[in-house]
Amino acid sequence: MISPIVRAVQDADIAGAAAALVEVHATDGYPVEGVERPKEWIRSSAVAQAWVAEIDRRIVGHVAVMNSRGEDAVALWHARSASDEAHVGVLARLFVVREARGRAVGETLVRAAMDYARQRSMRLVLDVMTKDAAAIRLYERMGWLAIGRTTHRYGDGRQIAAVCYVSPAG
């Protein structure tokens, strides 16, 4: 079996990452708001750094560290720490296509984001929908700490419960 490679995203990866995202939306309903413009969603101007996972030259996963844009998870973390804006990043847009799951691709992507943050003395925060149980298990296994709950609002007045986490210190 070919091992997954996790590396910083390049422009040439965007089409493959978008195709993977469309696949994950079909299998898991992630992201809940839909994937009308997958390339734009992946390339959001708030992305500070992103990584892709590749197996046999196919993009099978993705994660990003984003600059904060007033997320509840950021506010929850500020409320319980002395951190400033420059030392907080938002882990987001984590997905792995179903076929590649259960091989630590998700864990390796999250570890790349955590290493990036550690090198910059940053803590990462995130929110995860309570329905996304595999993601919650992954974050908790990697030592992330729950810091509160929030409601994710999207579409035409729809909402869904989410939990906020912060990455472990050190």
Ligand SMILES: CC(C)(COP(=O)(O)OP(=O)(O)OC[C@H]1O[C@@H](n2cnc3c(N)ncnc32)[C@H](O)[C@@H]1OP(=O)(O)O)[C@@H](O)C(=O)NCCC(=O)NCCS
């Ligand atoms: C969450 C998600 C990214 C995890 O991806 P993944 O590549 O399967 O993650 P991992 O392989 O690191 O871990 C998944 C499971 O495989 C297990 N695993 C990892 N490597 C393994 C190995 N070599 N042998 C056996 N099991 C293994 C892990 O222990 C874990 O088990 P668990 O689910 O029972 O806790 C993926 O399920 C996904 O894309 N979900 C939909 C999108 C989503 O919810 N995104 C989160 C947004 S916040």
